[in-house]
Amino acid sequence: MDLLDLLKKLKSIEPDKEFSLNSRNLILNTPPKVRVSFLGILLKNLELGAALALAGLLIFLTIGGFSAWKFFSPLELANFDATSIRAEAQAIDIQIKLANLNYIESTSTLVGGESTKMAASGPGNGTSPAGGALGGEKNNGNSSSSISIDEVLEKLSQ
């Protein structure tokens, strides 16, 4: 028997059937190695926590009488904004008053306080034509009234 025949015999060698079955059962029944890591523990706890929180929320909504209609209710909106709407309306009223202010009044008028001098010394006493023009016309006895730039120019043109 030479080497070649020996090799041909090896080809036909098979394991014992019982041994094969035992070996396979042993492999399949061996539990996988569990890798314990910090991240794994954390993830597991988070998963559990999230599940509990979700369950709690569902119970709260069910018992608490959650209503989608109430959540989207226009009434809710109206109640919330009533004060704001009033404030906005007031802002518009203020703006309207501003728009109604006369330009002349807001830019070129003023107040004086020396009325008595004017009354005493004279432009309105009628002794001078120029005095009448400067003091009498607009004044009408009230020399403290303010006059605008254009009124001053009008007086100075006479």
Add this chain to the structure above:
Amino acid sequence: MLRRKTAPAGIFAVLIRRAVLLCAGLVLFAANYARADGACSFTQSQFVPLAAAQGGVSGAPGQIGEELAVRKELLSEVVDCSIAEASDLQSRVGKLAISDGDAEAKKIQAQLSGQLGSAINYYEVQKSKIGDLGLQGSKDFAADLKTWRAGNYEPNAKSASNFIIWVGDQDIIGIAQERFDEIGQSVSLLKIVDGQEIQSDWGDAVSNFNNALQENESAEQILLSFGPPEDSLNAIKSSLESLSVTYQKFFDTISAINKALHPQ
């Protein structure tokens, strides 16, 4: 565009914004009066020296010289006051906060500022002429300046004042637009419910709000094209009045919504 506020932070932001707007309106309103108090002032008493100079012996050389001096003094004061008036207005126009996106408003701002600057230059030139005036010349000078103001300065100054109000309107209209969208969303939701009163009030609100926007746009176009200041002011007033009615309709609409949701 529909919008809904749900986050508490958003609600606070809107509340704060609206409170600030109201305060700004009050401050602007108060400032307007304060400005009038701080403007140039003339009283009858300032004409006492002139009346005294005119009250002497008629035709005497000393009397004429004295009267002329008083007139020149008053003319100088008037021109100084006019310069201060135009400068103040130019400053207020220049300080208006206009977004870069609003090209037309920016253009109006630049135009008005330029025109007021030209008026200031004109006053400066006129002031330099006062020293050389004679008695009759001073009277003519006053008459000419008054005519020039009426024809040139006042239309620009009025337009500038109108523009200041118009810019203030834009914030108010922006907030009204948000409110309009918000209530409109609620009204749309309630279309499924029987709400004839709601729809009627809301229809009025829509109509008035559209009119407010239209008049607001019209005011801007008049200002842009140097239209009569009376026209731009009328458009501004009309826009604000429509906006005021719009808010009244907002209240009515909300009241109708409440009634529909809580029938008694």
